[in-house]
Amino acid sequence: MTDTDPGLIALDWGTSAQRAWLLDTRGRVLDARRPDSGLLATTEGIDTRDPRARAAAYEAAFRRACGDWLTTHPGLPAIACGMVGSAQGWVDTGYHTVPTTLDFTALVPVTHRDGVLHLVPGLRLPSGDTPGDVIRGEETQLVGILDVLGDPGEPFTVVLPGTHSKWVRIDGGAVTGFATAMSGELYGLLTAHGILARTAAEPVRDDAAFARGLAAGRRSRGLAAELFGARPLVLDGALEPGSLPDYLSGVLIGDEVANLSSASDTRVVLCGTADLCRRYAAALADRGVEAAVLTEEVTARGLWRIAAAAGLLRPQDKERLERTPKP
Amino acid sequence: MTDTDPGLIALDWGTSAQRAWLLDTRGRVLDARRPDSGLLATTEGIDTRDPRARAAAYEAAFRRACGDWLTTHPGLPAIACGMVGSAQGWVDTGYHTVPTTLDFTALVPVTHRDGVLHLVPGLRLPSGDTPGDVIRGEETQLVGILDVLGDPGEPFTVVLPGTHSKWVRIDGGAVTGFATAMSGELYGLLTAHGILARTAAEPVRDDAAFARGLAAGRRSRGLAAELFGARPLVLDGALEPGSLPDYLSGVLIGDEVANLSSASDTRVVLCGTADLCRRYAAALADRGVEAAVLTEEVTARGLWRIAAAAGLLRPQDKERLERTPKP
Known part of the structure; x- marks a missing residue:
């Protein structure tokens, strides 16, 4: 052999x-x-x-x-x-x-x-203070x-971004907890079927719009208000219609990271597509957390x-x- | 005449x-x-x-x-x-x-x-700390x-629930600020097109499921996580598939009310359909705020x-x- x-x-x-x-x-x-x-x-x-x-x-x-x-x-x-x-x-x-x-x-x-x-x-x-998963x-x-x-020898968090992102706490090779956020699915629903999607324009990559969305998601008056906030920005001419998807992506990821990262997250590993890892890394960096990125299979x-x-x-x-x- | x-x-x-x-x-x-x-x-x-x-x-x-x-x-x-x-x-x-x-x-x-x-x-x-609206x-x-x-002679908040709920602050007959939350639209997207909607079942009114959703929205690990939480509850048999819409409604309204109501909201007027007013009144009551309800045209x-x-x-x-x- x-x-x-x-x-x-x-x-x-x-x-x-x-x-x-x-x-x-x-x-x-x-x-x-x-x-x-x-x-x-x-x-x-x-x-x-x-x-x-x-x-x-x-x-x-x-x-x-x-x-x-x-x-x-x-x-x-x-x-x-x-x-x-x-x-x-x-x-x-x-x-x-x-x-x-x-x-x-x-x-x-x-x-x-x-x-x-x-x-x-x-x-x-198992179900406890929060619903099971x-x-x-x-x-x-x-x-x-x-x-x-390899095992880093101290607790760390793995984030697997995607349609349903997973946040997993690992300590000594054991999984101690995890949470799921459907930010990716919400992004898909809003850009495919939502009223915001009626602002018809060819999406363009706009890192500045993403960063503005991140700031809104971090400041968050709640996701339902910050997502809607994109609409008056476009109506005001303060956001290009084609930049709307990147703004929404920023709001969703900013809100998710603000809610699911914890003060103890000093070591975070991101594993997923290069584009999603880049976005989550930016959101984590905003909170002072430097993430290791693993884009390989x-x-x-x-x-x-x-x-x-x-x-x-x-x-x-x-x-x-x-x-x-x-x- | x-x-x-x-x-x-x-x-x-x-x-x-x-x-x-x-x-x-x-x-x-x-x-x-x-x-x-x-x-x-x-x-x-x-x-x-x-x-x-x-x-x-x-x-x-x-x-x-x-x-x-x-x-x-x-x-x-x-x-x-x-x-x-x-x-x-x-x-x-x-x-x-x-x-x-x-x-x-x-x-x-x-x-x-x-x-x-x-x-x-x-x-x-106008735009300021938050996007304009x-x-x-x-x-x-x-x-x-x-x-x-009539004018109650002190500041109060009007909540107009709907596809895009409005929270309006009024003082001395003047509008001093407002915010919009797209909770109603998110509810529509999730129940019409979302993965949660695949849990096919005839929706039934379930006030207990709504109350559980409210508690999740209030506790909130973020809307994207709490909405997803309905899925394992159904898979676990802890939530009837037909009760999923009421649970999601609770999560969305609980999160919206937690984010947009403020400590100074001692007087709140709800104006909208009887069903939505009932839901928002329950969410406000959870926060110790008794709302006046106006369902008339x-x-x-x-x-x-x-x-x-x-x-x-x-x-x-x-x-x-x-x-x-x-x-």
Whole structure:
């Protein structure tokens, strides 16, 4: 077995998107693709209350996504994280309850015609002073981030910006808490369907407008008032219509950072697209917090690390998988 | 001239809606209707940069709304408030700059085939520490509210809940400041297009869910986080899917009231639909503020009061209007 031998099929299988990697025995990417079978596409037209119908739909989607890799490399171990392990997924993997270490040695296997796919459980924050919350897929990103950074030896916060941004507190390799903000979704709703979107203009990048929005979000008379504030600015000619999206982005991120960052956030790691990381880093810098930015792909790395810790990569596991009876 | 003689045609002409009243010489409603020519419908397909095309469209819409009243009662004075006086309206009436008394004796006349329609200017808050803001139509509601209540002799706050709620500070009959929150629009976007809306269920009224939302909005880790909080509650079975709209309404109103009410708000008047007033009153009561609620129609009353103050109702005005040459 050489370093470039395929060692693992890894999938990030979310609600609307799916990504698949063929990794070598050391976790390096040999092949990568973005199949179009997220959870919504996979279960379209299926009665999701029927476990058999669901399993059949997921197995077909799994085969479409990476059946050729399985055919070429029979018995290759496979792992997946994300909504595929939810109640509407292939099987419900349940959750590890926070506070918890990021230790996923007990994966949830689902058997398919050519072997076994191992699913990563999510994390669950029980209800308390605030409503509970769950994450699926981000736990694997966190494993990847810790693998890249090493444990800094002191508590830190990971921010994963996106449609639903996650703020995760980590201490000694364990997740001690997290929160979700739907700023990205609100941005999408406002710019696609809102009254502000009627100020029709081709959006232009406007860093100054973003900074003004940040200041408004930080000062905040509340999000509902500061978002509306963009409208009189445009009517007054004080904001170009094309700069409205960047202003709204600033208000939303400024408000989110003001509310969810805490005085103890001296170490913050941002992980996401370069554009979103830049915006969150600016908002954090406004509060005197310098964030480390990680824009590389950490999910594949996390999946490989979890698979290795769970023993999926050992030759005996591979042999065991090859002996899995075909249905 | 008897009390029940028609004395005034009054219009509330907004962006998406239009209301028209035939009032007697003492301001009582003889007839009322809801024509369907708001600003958007009126200007559809028109180049709004062309003042003549715009004027023709508005005159046609005015005639559709109440041409029969003008035919039956030639020379009847007419007044309108709302977006009809905006830059995209019939003519731009401009604004009175806050702080300002609610004194609209100088109305802006537009001539049409059968006479003159008098438009009420809006109010403008100049930019300062916060972005500026404008209102159109609400100034007339305020006149109506003051007419109903009388001046209480001390500063008070009027809250006009709606798609874009207004919080107006009034002192000695003058408007000293105002703010707008788009909580109602956010509610509409989230329940019509948001991911939360995918939790498909027939909405049911759930006062307890609203109260829980209020508490979350008051505690607020920020609107973007508290709104998202509804999702894990539903997934956990801790909130019925049909109760989601009332929970979101609570979060939005709780956050708005926490942000926009101030310690000096000992006197608050709520004016709007009974359902929205009930919700805002509950949020204010949570903060120890008892609000007076006014659910009656105050816009027609405000229009009549402004018309009277501007001298439109005097017989000589009526005669003058009847002598207006026809084009």
